[in-house]
Amino acid sequence: MSDSVKAYRAAVLHFLAAPESQESHEYFTDGLLVVEHGRIARIGHAYDLLPQLPAGVEVVEYSDALITAGFVDTHIHYPQQGMIGSYGTQLLDWLQTYVFPAERRFADLEYARLQARFFLRELLRNGTTTALVFCTVHKESVEAFFEEALRLNLRMLAGKVLMDRNAPDYLTDTAESGYADSQALIERWHGRKRLHYAVTPRFAPTSTPQQLALAGKLLGEYPDLYLHTHLAENRQEVQWVKELFPERKHYLDVYDHYRLLGARSVFAHGIHLCDDECQRLGETGSTVAFCPTSNLFLGSGLFDLARLERHDVRVGLGTDIGGGTSFSQLRSLDEAYKILQLQGQSLDPFKALYLATLGGARALYLDDRIGNLQPGKEADFVVLDYFATPLLAQRIEQARGLAEKLFALMILGDDRTVKATYAAGRLVHERGKTDKTVLLST
Incomplete structure (x- = not known):
């Protein structure tokens, strides 16, 4: 005994x-x-x-x-840790200038393994025991991440990025190959020990309607999967979505149309939302990841926690490395407090620690296993x-x-x-x- x-x-x-x-x-x-x-x-x-x-x-x-x-991180990119703290641009330029070149290297399985080991060490060094993680478009990046998470017996969630347009050729898949690769990874990793798979379109502008439809198909075929993407982080991004999907009434409606909302669907940022979007997030049981250090570093805007809570939206805390500037959820809470202060809101320390622990677990529908x-x-x-x-x-x-x-x-x-x-x-x-x-x- x-x-x-x-x-x-x-x-x-x-x-x-x-x-x-x-x-x-x-x-x-x-x-x-x-x-x-x-x-x-x-x-x-x-x-x-x-x-x-x-x-x-x-x-x-x-x-x-x-x-x-243990702390729960509801939005983070492991391939972006090497370019954390890159200077001088906002979201869309930052992707082209820094993110896409960094992600190119993850086609190399051995490189991805080295990065996965470093990434998980950093999470654990900062007290984070569960994270919802963006990989890259390459299957190798997912294989490397899950291999290391399995070795350490961590409860982790991740998926291959789906991106078949508006990105460099070296980082794009096709709607069909993205579906097939995701399905193969799901069959190999989802539900293995403490691992979960997340269908991961980068965001609406980098996926064609066909790819978004196939992402919805995957969610229908495997009902306990996660959906992980970005939503309304930057005003320029929101306008771009309007231009690409003029038939949809707003940004969230793009995802809704392709059956991507619901329990275990996590949308990073959610800064520039209308009331209809907030209401729809709440009634579908979807989650928004609040990423304070990233929102400030990229100049994206101020997250309105009180507004989302009025609509009963589940909210988790995310570091969003490498737009975010620290793996530490304590640093995230420091910046979250300041963001809410600027809007006349106050983040009570008990509420803060709740967001980093049980609140994050609840946002990921894992509170029956972790979070307290x-x-x-x-x-x-x-x-x-x-x-x-x-x-x-x-x-x-x-x-x-x-x-x-x-x-x-x-x-x-x-x-x-x-x-x-x-x-x-x-x-x-x-x-x-x-x-x-x-x-x-x-």
């Missing part, structure tokens, strides 16, 4: 519901998290649970730290160091309660704040030790 059970002692916080609800979270100042066979077995006060542990169970103690559920630390859930969790930097330590020491501590973490925290990351109960990142050693040991 002691070999399959392990316990972790620190302050523990996780969410049971959105913070607006009563009894939305559980918090244990001196908590104990008990893990068995990769799942949460018990959670509670250390003084209650310690005497109940079987003899010989190892207890890992983290002082001045907070254990919470309830018994039976998969043991994906992160250990956050209250004293990771001198400035953070000073602020924490002056905090007057849990809310102020959480707010300090989200405004001042970053990758240095993550002391350890666990996936399915296994240590996959430990600060201060080489990532290579930790990852290879898994």
